Amino acid sequence: MSVMKRLSLVFKAKANKALDKAEDPREVLDYSYQKQLQMLQQVRRGVADVATSRKRVELQINGLNQQSEKLTQQAQKAIEMNREDLAREALTRKSGLTQQVNDLNTQLATLQGEEEKLTLAQQRLQAKVESFRTKKETIKATYTAAEAQTRINEAVSGIGEEMGDVGMAMQRAEDKTLEMQARAGAVDELLSSGALDDLTAGPSDDITRQLDALSSTNDVEAELAALKGLSAPQKTQALPEADSSVIDVPSNEKQAEQ
C-alpha cells in the first residue's frame, strides 16, 4: 500500500507539526476551531467564485446563440432575395460561432463539475466543523492532561486532514476557474472590440447593410409601382388585370423584407 501509506504519512507529518506549535491542549482546540472557521469562509467564497464564472460563461453562450440565430435569419432573408453569396457568408460566420459555443459548453460542464465538487466539500467541512465545536467543548470540560492530549491529537489530525483535503479541492477549482476566466475574458474582449467583433457584429453589419440596401431598393420600386398604379389610371385601363398585380407585387416584396 505504498502510495496510500506515503500520502498518509505526508498528511500526518503536517498535522503533527501544527500540534507541536501549541502547548496547552485547550489552546490547540480553540486555535484549530478558529482556523476551521476561516477555512470554511474561504471555501464559501470559492464556491461563489466558481458560480460567478459559470454564470458568466452561460451569458456568453446565450449571447453567441443570439448572434447565431441572427445570422440564420439573415441567411434566410438573403436566400429570399436570391443573394446566395450573402447567405453563404452568413452561414460561414455562423459556423465559426457554433465552434465558439461548443468550446464554451465544454467549459461550462467543467465549471459545473467543479462547483458541485466544491459544494460537496463545503458541506462536508461544515459538518466536521460543527461536530468539532461540540467535541472541543466536551474535551475541554473533561480535561485531564493525558487523556485530552490523545483526543486532541485525534481531533486535530482528523480535522486537519479534512481541511487539507478541502483545501486541495478548492485549489483545483480555483485553478480551473482562473483558466476559464482567462478564456472567458478573452472571448469578452474579442466580442466587444476585436477579432471576434469582426467575425460577428461587424460582418453581420455588412450583411445587414447589403440586405437593407436591397430592401430599400425594393421599397422604392414598390412604392413607385404603387404610386404609378394609383396615379396612372390609364395603365390600369390599358391592362385591366394589371391593376391587382401592381398592388400585389409591393405587398409581396414587403413580406419578403420582413
Place this chain on the structure above:
Amino acid sequence: MIVRILGEGQYDIDEAGLEKLNDLDAAVESACKGTDEAVFDSALAALLDGVRALGVQHPVDAIDSSDLILPGPGSTLAEVSEMLGDDGLIPG
C-alpha cells in the same frame, strides 16, 4: 481502516477489502515511477473504484483521521508526485 480519497471523503474498509486493494495500489505505485500519464490514470481510476466498491462511506460529521490517503480522481502524475514530496523515488 479508514481510507480517504482526497476531495471526495472517507471510506471504511475491512481487512479483506484492503488485501484486494493491494494489487491495485501496487499498479499505481509502479505507474508513479513511470512517465505514462494514461497508464497512471487508469491505474488510479481502478484503485479509486476499488475503494468505492469495497468501502462504506464514513460518517461525514465524525472526526477521525484516516489510516490511508489516496489522491483524488483526475489527479495527474505530476500532482501526485508533488504531493508525495521530494522523496518520490525512495520506496515508502
